[in-house]
Structures are given as structure tokens and as C-alpha cells.
Amino acid sequence: xxxxxSQTSPAAGPLAGLRVLELGHFVAAPFCTRLLxxxxxxxxxxxxxxxxxxRQWGQLVDGHAPWWSMHGRNKRSITLNLKHPKAAAxxxxxxxxxxVVVENFRPGQLDRMxxxxxALRAGRPDLVVAHISGFGQDGxxxxxxxxxxxxxxLGGLRxxxxxxxxxxxxxxxxxxxxxxDSLAGLYGxxxxxxxxxxxxxxxxxxxxxxxxxxxxTDSVLSMMEGLLPEYGVLxxxxxxxxxxxxxxxxxxxxxxxxxxxxxxxxxxxxxxARLAALMGRPELAADxxxxxxxxxxxxxxxxxxxxxxxxxxxxxxxxxxxxxxADIPATLIASAAAVAADPQxxxxxxxxxxxxxxxxxxxxxxxxxxxxxxDPGAIRWPGPAVGAHTGEVLGELGLGEAAVAALRAEGxx
Amino acid sequence: xxxxxSQTSPAAGPLAGLRVLELGHFVAAPFCTRLLxxxxxxxxxxxxxxxxxxRQWGQLVDGHAPWWSMHGRNKRSITLNLKHPKAAAxxxxxxxxxxVVVENFRPGQLDRMxxxxxALRAGRPDLVVAHISGFGQDGxxxxxxxxxxxxxxLGGLRxxxxxxxxxxxxxxxxxxxxxxDSLAGLYGxxxxxxxxxxxxxxxxxxxxxxxxxxxxTDSVLSMMEGLLPEYGVLxxxxxxxxxxxxxxxxxxxxxxxxxxxxxxxxxxxxxxARLAALMGRPELAADxxxxxxxxxxxxxxxxxxxxxxxxxxxxxxxxxxxxxxADIPATLIASAAAVAADPQxxxxxxxxxxxxxxxxxxxxxxxxxxxxxxDPGAIRWPGPAVGAHTGEVLGELGLGEAAVAALRAEGxx
Numbered sequence: 012x013x014x015x016x017s018q019t020s021p022a023a024g025p026l027a028g029l030r031v032l033e034l035g036h037f038v039a040a041p042f043c044t045r046l047l048x049x050x051x052x053x054x055x056x057x058x059x060x061x062x063x064x065x066r067q068w069g070q071l072v073d074g075h076a077p078w079w080s081m082h083g084r085n086k087r088s089i090t091l092n093l094k095h096p097k098a099a100a101x102x103x104x105x106x107x108x109x110x111v112v113v114e115n116f117r118p119g120q121l122d123r124m125x126x127x128x129x130a131l132r133a134g135r136p137d138l139v140v141a142h143i144s145g146f147g148q149d150g151x152x153x154x155x156x157x158x159x160x161x162x163x164x165l166g167g168l169r170x171x172x173x174x175x176x177x178x179x180x181x182x183x184x185x186x187x188x189x190x191x192d193s194l195a196g197l198y199g200x201x202x203x204x205x206x207x208x209x210x211x212x213x214x215x216x217x218x219x220x221x222x223x224x225x226x227x228t229d230s231v232l233s234m235m236e237g238l239l240p241e242y243g244v245l246x247x248x249x250x251x252x253x254x255x256x257x258x259x260x261x262x263x264x265x266x267x268x269x270x271x272x273x274x275x276x277x278x279x280x281x282x283x284a285r286l287a288a289l290m291g292r293p294e295l296a297a298d299x300x301x302x303x304x305x306x307x308x309x310x311x312x313x314x315x316x317x318x319x320x321x322x323x324x325x326x327x328x329x330x331x332x333x334x335x336x337a338d339i340p341a342t343l344i345a346s347a348a349a350v351a352a353d354p355q356x357x358x359x360x361x362x363x364x365x366x367x368x369x370x371x372x373x374x375x376x377x378x379x380x381x382x383x384x385x386d387p388g389a390i391r392w393p394g395p396a397v398g399a400h401t402g403e404v405l406g407e408l409g410l411g412e413a414a415v416a417a418l419r420a421e422g423x424x
Numbered sequence: 425x426x427x428x429x430s431q432t433s434p435a436a437g438p439l440a441g442l443r444v445l446e447l448g449h450f451v452a453a454p455f456c457t458r459l460l461x462x463x464x465x466x467x468x469x470x471x472x473x474x475x476x477x478x479r480q481w482g483q484l485v486d487g488h489a490p491w492w493s494m495h496g497r498n499k500r501s502i503t504l505n506l507k508h509p510k511a512a513a514x515x516x517x518x519x520x521x522x523x524v525v526v527e528n529f530r531p532g533q534l535d536r537m538x539x540x541x542x543a544l545r546a547g548r549p550d551l552v553v554a555h556i557s558g559f560g561q562d563g564x565x566x567x568x569x570x571x572x573x574x575x576x577x578l579g580g581l582r583x584x585x586x587x588x589x590x591x592x593x594x595x596x597x598x599x600x601x602x603x604x605d606s607l608a609g610l611y612g613x614x615x616x617x618x619x620x621x622x623x624x625x626x627x628x629x630x631x632x633x634x635x636x637x638x639x640x641t642d643s644v645l646s647m648m649e650g651l652l653p654e655y656g657v658l659x660x661x662x663x664x665x666x667x668x669x670x671x672x673x674x675x676x677x678x679x680x681x682x683x684x685x686x687x688x689x690x691x692x693x694x695x696x697a698r699l700a701a702l703m704g705r706p707e708l709a710a711d712x713x714x715x716x717x718x719x720x721x722x723x724x725x726x727x728x729x730x731x732x733x734x735x736x737x738x739x740x741x742x743x744x745x746x747x748x749x750a751d752i753p754a755t756l757i758a759s760a761a762a763v764a765a766d767p768q769x770x771x772x773x774x775x776x777x778x779x780x781x782x783x784x785x786x787x788x789x790x791x792x793x794x795x796x797x798x799d800p801g802a803i804r805w806p807g808p809a810v811g812a813h814t815g816e817v818l819g820e821l822g823l824g825e826a827a828v829a830a831l832r833a834e835g836x837x
Contacts, residue, residue, distance in 0.1 A: 024618075025618045025619050025621065025622035025634060026618055026621070026622070028628050029621075038649075046614065050615075050618050068650075068671065069649070069650040069654060069671055070650065070654045070658055070660060072657055072658065076650065076653075077650055077653035077654045077656065077657040077658065078649055078650030078653050078654065080653050080657075081650070081652070081653050082649075082650075141794075146768055147768070147772050147795070148797070149771065149772070150767075150768045150771035150772050151767050151768055151771060152767075152768040155753070156751075156753045158675075158689040158753045160669070160675060160687055160689055161687060161689065161753050161754070161755045164677075164687045164755045164756070164757045164758060165755055165758050165763075165766065165768075166758070166763070167758050167759070167760060167762075167763045168599065168600070168601070169677070169687065169757050169758075170600075170757045170758060170759050171599060171600025171601065172585065172597060172599050172600060173597065174594055174597065178594065179592060179594055180679075181587055181591065181592055181594075181666065181667070182666070182667040182676065182677035182678070182679070182685055183667065183677055183685060183757060184585060184586065184587065184597060184664075184666050184667055185665070185666075185667055185668065185669065185676075186581065186584060186585050186599050187581070187583075187584025187585060187662070187664060187665065188581070188584065188647055188648060188649050188651075189649065190603075190647065193647050193649075194610075197607075197610050197611065197614065198610070198793050198794045199794060200614045201459065201610065201613045201614040201617060201794065202463075202794030202796060204614060204617030204618050204620075204621055205437075205438045205439055205463050205617050205796070206438050206796065206799075207617075207621050207625075208438065208439070208442075208617055208620050208621045208624065208625075209438035209439070209799070211621065211624070211625040211626055211627075211628075211629075212620075212621075212624040212625065212626070212629075213624055213625070213626045213629060214624075215441050215624075216624075216625075216626060219798075219799075221438060221796050221797075221798055221799055222796070222797040222798050223794050223795065223796055223797070224794070224795045224796075224797045225793070225794045225795065226772070226793075226795075228768065228769070228774075229769075229772065229774050229790075229791070229793045229794075229795065230793055230794075232763060232769065232774055232790045232793075233790050233791075233793040234601055234603065234606050235601060235763075235790065236451075236482070236491055236495075236601050236602065236606075237481075237482040237483065237489065237490055237491030237494070237495075238601075238760045238763065239494070239760060239763060239764060239775065239788040239789060239790055240490035240491050240493050240494050240787050240788055240789060241482060241483045241490045241491065241760070242760035242761060242763075242764055242788060243490065243764065243777070243786070243787050243788025243789075244485055244490040244493075244783050244785070244787055244788075245483055245485065245490065247483060247760075248759045248760045248761050249600070249759075249760050251597075251600060252598070252600065253594065253595070253597050253598075254594070254595040254596065254597055254598055255598065256573070256598065258481065258482055262571075262573060263595065263598075264582070264595035264596055265595070266593075266595070272595055272596060274573055274574060274577045274582065276571040276573055276574065338569075340568070340569045340571045340574050341574070342574045342577045342578055343577070344577045344582045344583045344596060345577060345578050345579070345580050345582075345583060346580070346583050346661045346662075347580060347651045347652060347654070347655035347660075347661045347662050348655060348661050349580075350578075350579070350580045350645065350648075350651065350652060350655075351652060351655055351656065353578065354563075354564050354565075355559055355560070355563045355564055355565040355578075355641065356641070356642075356645065358562065358563035358564060359560050359562070359563050359639070359642065361641075361642050361645055362652065364656070370657050372657070373656070374653050374656050374657055375652040375653055375655060375656025375657075376652060376653060376656075377642075377645045377646050377648065377652055378642070378646075380611050380638070380639075380642045380643055380645075380646040381554075381611045381612060381614065381615030381636050381637070381638045381642075381643075382560070382636065382637045382638065382639075382642065383615060383618070383619065383634050383635070383636055383637075384561070384634075384635040384636070384637045385632075385634055385635050386619075386622070386632075386634055
């Protein structure tokens with residue numbers, strides 16, 4: 012909890028100099044600010060004295076989550092007990108020095124703490140304020156608890172994450188990550204930059220702050236392609252297709268002799284002809300059952316059975332080599348170990364070793380996305396200790412050591 | 425194919441006045457520009473005379489995909505045969521009048537057509553150029569065919585889209601949408617706005633264009649939370665967890681009496697106590713097997729069996745009502761029909777009826793994300809016919825009707 016010297020390296024990337032105040036926790040808002048910080052923004056994250064609970068999410072080493080090393084990277088952490096009556100004024104002072112505030116409390120909660128939009132803008136009228144929530148800042152679901160799995164199901168994604176009806180009694184899967192939260196964070200980052208451009212651009216800027224209202228549910232629905240248009244025009248309800256794509260064949264995951272899977276996509280005429288030849292069954296390409304995409308879709312069960320019978324005679328690695336040699340798009344399904352070793356990710360700096368004193372050894376982290384070729388962002392430091400920058404940031408507000416110590420004694424920071 | 429009068433409504437939203445040139449097809453680049461156009465940008469989409477193939481993807485009505493109505497909305501379409509020697513000069517002229525070019529050809533392909541970065545910037549040195557590709561503009565996988573299902577598997581997502589090992593012989597699922605492509609498009613939109621802010625901002629702008637290199641694989645990996653850090657620090661390879669969350673219980677999808685599923689998340693002490701009471705089994709909250717989250721995780725099979733036995737006595741709708749009354753986060757799993765009828769989506773303008781002459785009736789579309797409360801974007805018009813704005817856009821380059829007719833006769837447009 013003690014104030015340590017900031018580990019800051021100089022900011023790099025297109026957002027260097029941008030000041031962001033995060034009133035966030037868990038995934039959505041902190042993911043949003045990670046993206047901004049990766050491109051160079053100065054993100055000040057306000058945490059309760061006990062820290063963001065995500066610091067202890069997932070697997071732990073001595074109470075520290077490796078995930079935090081990445082999730083909190085490039086940010087400065089200050090503690091503030093927002094329930095203390097003196098906290099709101101400090102937040103307003105911080106907001107006055109910021110370009111953007113990002114928050115993901117339940118709608119209305121900041122307002123009740125004296126930190127509604129007007130209060131945040133008191134010292135910075137052109138502040139961009141980004142609210143991220145489960146269901147949005149208005150509407151009948153506004154006050155519901157925002158769990159990612161709920162939003163993903165409401166947005167239409169979970170329904171498709173299943174095998175076709177009648178195939179299994181197992182439930183539709185969660186896709187293994189909090190995709191709805193991260194999507195909301197990513198939409199937030201995009202919207203923030205759009206608002207800043209309009210505010211700040213030399214000729215077309217209007218100098219106005221803007222207010223974003225990003226909902227996890229909306230973010231999921233925005234990704235759902237033809238789901239709504241097809242239902243509206245045709246009345247068809249898109250159904251889960253398991254490992255396949257409903258409109259193209261063959262494309263699926265196929266079982267290999269070693270018990271793992273190979274993904275291949277041979278759903279064009281030349282690709283399918285090459286696959287048939289590779290399987291030693293060149294006649295399949297001219298077989299009326301498989302002669303074009305509609306025929307292959309109509310006979311996809313038999314088609315996939317034949318392909319699976321072939322892949323089942325090979326290890327996945329051998330199968331992958333043969334498919335690559337035949338120039339047929341295919342891949343093994345990468346686990347964490349394969350991702351970490353992947354030569355393309357290594358080449359592109361997408362798997363990096365980051366020194367982290369919390370673990371006494373480098374932590375593997377994903378690199379910076381998007382890659383700005385001529386002005387790349389950077390991983391400047393890993394997720395800091397709780398409140399590591401409290402003294403430094405409050406010092407920038409003009410508070411001296413004694414004032415900070417007094418706030419600490421009062422339980423404000 | 426004829427030039428129709430532009431259906432343009434006045435641009436609304438923070439990106440009004442921004443000029444974007446799309447050299448895109450399929451999903452990633454067009455999704456990126458849809459996001460920009462939704463917030464008000466003027467997007468000119470260059471298509472081959474036969475049109476973007478996505479116009480015929482998914483379900484069709486008289487050869488028209490309802491998806492296109494949403495995917496192509498708010499854009500102007502011009503046709504250009506990029507293989508014709510006269511096309512490159514027109515693209516360069518269009519680029520000279522643009523703030524941004526977004527493209528998703530295979531790496532190097534535009535260069536071979538005389539449309540590399542330097543050529544695109546010939547008349548607009550500060551152009552922002554966004555390249556979106558499967559694997560990125562460099563590295564050993566650069567030239568591989570970029571299928572979304574491949575990138576999702578390489579990025580670590582597909583591995584987690586499965587039931588736990590030993591549960592089923594079915595393959596890991598594709599999540600039902602081209603999530604990797606859309607993620608790359610969304611990261612592209614964020615990066616573009618970051619680059620534009622740095623270029624254009626009044627005080628801190630540097631007037632420089634920037635080059636983005638967004639890979640589908642990188643975009644997927646960027647979302648994978650603790651996958652890499654946990655592997656790096658602990659050597660643990662994250663494994664699929666099916667319908668559950670590996671670190672919290674109970675949270676899963678449970679079978680109901682009507683054959684559908686209910687999602688619930690009761691993975692805190694008060695929530696679990698309320699669930700146990702609602703199930704008529706209040707003693708479970710104090711049962712040593714379920715007394716806290718670690719205990720519930722250790723006994724999750726038995727816990728989920730007990731919950732499933734209870735949900736199995738109720739219809740999903742009844743179960744949902746009871747859970748809501750008990751203030752336990754839960755939801756039915758929304759299909760397209762449920763999404764379309766959802767009162768929250770309707771309230772927030774996230775399900776809209778858009779007039780579309782291609783279908784002679786309104787098309788349901790997802791609304792604009794992010795919602796900018798004080799300057800919202802808009803759905804100004806649905807995806808246009810191929811080349812609907814060819815004459816209009818070429819006219820803005822100073823080409824008269826006769827010149828456009830000549831280009832058409834030559835097969836350039």
C-alpha cells in the first residue's frame with residue numbers, strides 16, 4: 012500500500028499526453044482503459060483501499076493474479092474510499108485535470124456519491140464521460156445486476172454457442188472469456204476517441220465534451236451480423252450450428268488420431284477439390300452429393316463423416332502439415348501453451364515477457380492491439396500495486412506529503 | 425447498377441464530416457467502416473462491379489442478403505474494377521480527398537495494384553491507412569489465407585469453446601458469428617480514431633498520418649484475459665469449462681421442464697443463500713460442500729445437479745420469473761425472436777425497423793453502438809445497391825456524366 016516511486020517509462024503511441032481517469036472495477040471499464048493506456052494515455056485508476064477485486068481473479072500466486080499484471084498495466088493506481096465524504100472533491104479535482112472519465116458502476120451510483128456528469132464536469136466542462144454498464148443508463152433493465160453471462164445471453168450470442176438441437180443434452184457453452192465485458196470496453200474506447208476527435212480536431216472540432224452510454228448487451232447485439240435482419244425479413248430464427256458454419260461446407264473441427272482436433276476450411280470449389288485429392292478420394296469433388304456448396308451443405312453430415320474418417324487416421328500435427336502443404340486453410344486448436352510458442356505471435360510482439368516485481372519473474376502478456384506501425388504503443392509497466400501512485404497523483408493536485416498522510420489517517424485514501 | 429440519387433440523410437454523430445475510403449470486402453474492413461459510418465462518417469465503399477460477395481451471404485431474398493441491409497448501411501457504394509489499369513489513379517484521387525483508407529486485401533495485394541501506402545498518400549500525405557488482415561502485414565503467416573475460424577483457433581478462443589475434456593465427443597464449437605473478423609474491425613475503428621486524434625488535435629496534434637496493422641489473430645488474443653499470464657507464471661494451460669466459469673459457482677445454464685435453458689449467476693454468498701431458499705433447500709447455504717465459493721467449486725458437479733433438478737421442474741419462463749423476484753441474476757437464452765422483442769433493446773433503439781427498397785418492407789437492424797447520448801449516430805439509409813453512388817462520387821472528383829459513361833464502357837467502373 013505504500014507509495015512507491017512510479018515505474019513509469021515515457022509514454023509512447025498516438026495517445027501520449029491524453030489523460031484518463033478510471034472509476035472502474037472488474038473487466039469492462041478497466042479493459043477500456045487498458046486499450047487507451049497501451050496506446051500511450053496516462054490512465055489514473057481509482058481503487059478502493061482494498062483494491063479492484065480483479066486483482067484476485069483467476070489463478071493466484073501468493074494472492075496475486077497474473078491476469079492483473081496485464082489487465083492493470085500502464086496505469087497509475089491511487090486509492091480512494093469513495094464512501095468517505097471527502098473523496099468526491101478529490102475525484103472532481105482529478106476529473107478537472109482529465110480529458111476523459113471512464114466508469115462502470117451501476118447506473119446512478121456515481122450520482123449518489125456526488126459524482127454525476129455535471130459534478131465531474133464542474134472543473135472541466137468539455138470532459139468526455141464514458142459510462143459502461145450491463146444494460147445501459149436507461150430503460151427497464153437499467154438497475155439489474157450486470158453479469159456478463161446474462162448480457163451475452165440477452166444479446167443473442169449464447170443461443171448460438173451450442174451444438175444443433177438434438178445433438179446433445181449438454182448446455183450451451185460460455186465461450187471461456189468475459190467477451191461481453193471486453194466488447195463493451197472496446198466499444199467504449201472507440202467511442203471515447205470519436206468524441207475526443209470531434210472535441211479537439213483543429214478545424215472541425217467543436218470543443219464540446221460528450222457522454223457515452225455503452226451497454227454490454229448492446230455491444231453483443233452489435234456483433235450479431237444477420238441475426239436480426241434475417242429474422243425481420245424472413246422470420247427465421249438463427250439456430251446454433253455447433254462446430255460448423257451454417258452457410259458453407261466443409262468447415263468444421265475434425266477429430267484426429269491423437270484425440271485432438273483440426274480446424275479446416277475447404278468451402279470453395281478449388282479448396283474442396285484439393286482436400287478430396289489429399290484424402291485420396293479425388294472422385295468426391297465430382298460426386299453429386301458434394302459437387303458445389305449447396306450440395307455439400309445438404310449432405311454435410313456425410314461429408315464431415317468422410318473427412319473425419321480421414322483425419323482420424325492422422326495425428327493432428329501430421330494432418331496440419333499435410334493440409335498446409337496442400338494450401339488448404341487449417342490449423343491446430345491453440346491452447347495457452349501453443350499461443351505462447353506461436354512464431355507469428357512472437358514475431359509480431361504479441362507474446363511478450365514483462366518484468367513484474369509481484370512475481371519475481373517475467374509475466375507473459377499479450378501485446379498491444381491495434382499495432383500502429385509508425386507509432387506503436389508499448390507495455391511500459393505491469394499492473395501496479397494498489398495505490399502505488401497515490402502520493403504521486405495527489406501531489407500533482409498540489410497536495411503535499413503531510414496532506415496525503417492526513418487523508419490516509421482519515422481513511423480517505 | 426444504375427446510379428440512383430443518393431438516399432443520404434444529413435450526417436449525425438461525432439464523426440460527421442470525416443471521410444473514409446473503404447477498399448474492403450467480407451466482414452472485417454466493412455464492419456470497421458460500418459462503425460465509423462454509424463457515428464456519422466462519410467464512407468465510400470469501393471466494390472468490384474459484381475459487388476462485395478457478402479451481399480449474398482447468409483439467407484437471401486431474391487438474391488439479396490438481409491444482412492447486407494445492416495452491414496452496408498450508411499455507406500456510399502461505387503464500383504471499380506481494380507484489375508483495370510485505369511482504376512488505381514481513381515482510387516488515388518479518392519484517397520486524396522479522404523482522411524482514412526481502410527482495406528482488408530491479403531497483405532501486399534494493394535501494393536501490386538499500384539495502391540501501396542506511398543501511392544495512397546501521394547495526394548494526401550497525412551492519410552491514416554488501416555490494414556486489416558488475418559495474421560498481420562508481416563511475419564511467417566503473413567501470406568496465409570485469412571479465414572476467421574483459423575484465426576479464432578490460433579488466438580486461443582476456440583480451445584475454450586468446448587465442454588470439459590471427457591464430457592463429450594463433440595467438437596469445440598464455433599460461436600456462431602465471425603467474431604474474429606468483427607473484433608479486428610472494431611480494433612481498427614478504435615485505432616483509426618486514435619490516429620486521427622493525434623493527427624488533428626488542436627494543441628497536441630502532429631499533422632502526421634499513421635499506418636495501422638490490425639490482425640484478426642492479434643485481436644482475438646488481446647481479449648484472452650489471464651490465458652497467457654497464467655500460463656507464463658504458473659505453467660497452467662487454461663481448459664474449456666463448458667457452460668460454467670472456472671473460478672465461480674454456481675454460474676451456468678440449467679435445463680428447464682420445457683427443454684430450454686436458464687442462465688443464472690448466484691456465485692456470491694448472499695445470492696447463493698437466496699437461491700438455496702428459492703429452491704426450498706435453505707440448508708444448502710450452510711452445507712459444508714457449498715458454504716463458500718471454493719467449496720462450491722470443489723463440489724460443482726453435485727451443486728449443478730441439485731440446481732438442475734430444481735430448474736427441471738419449472739418452465740424456463742416460470743423459473744426466470746421466480747429468480748427475478750428473488751433478485752438473483754438470471755435470464756432466458758435469447759434467440760433472434762426474443763432479441764427482436766426485448767423491451768430493453770426496443771427502449772434503447774437497439775432494435776430498429778429500417779426502410780429498405782431491396783425488400784419492400786422494413787428490415788430489423790441493430791442500433792448504433794456506442795450510444796453517444798448528446799450526439800447520437802444514426803441509421804441514415806440501408807446498404808445501397810452495388811454502385812448506387814458511382815456517378816455521385818466520381819462527380820465529386822470532377823468527372824462529368826460523359827466521362828463516367830466512358831469509364832463504364834471501358835469496364836473501369
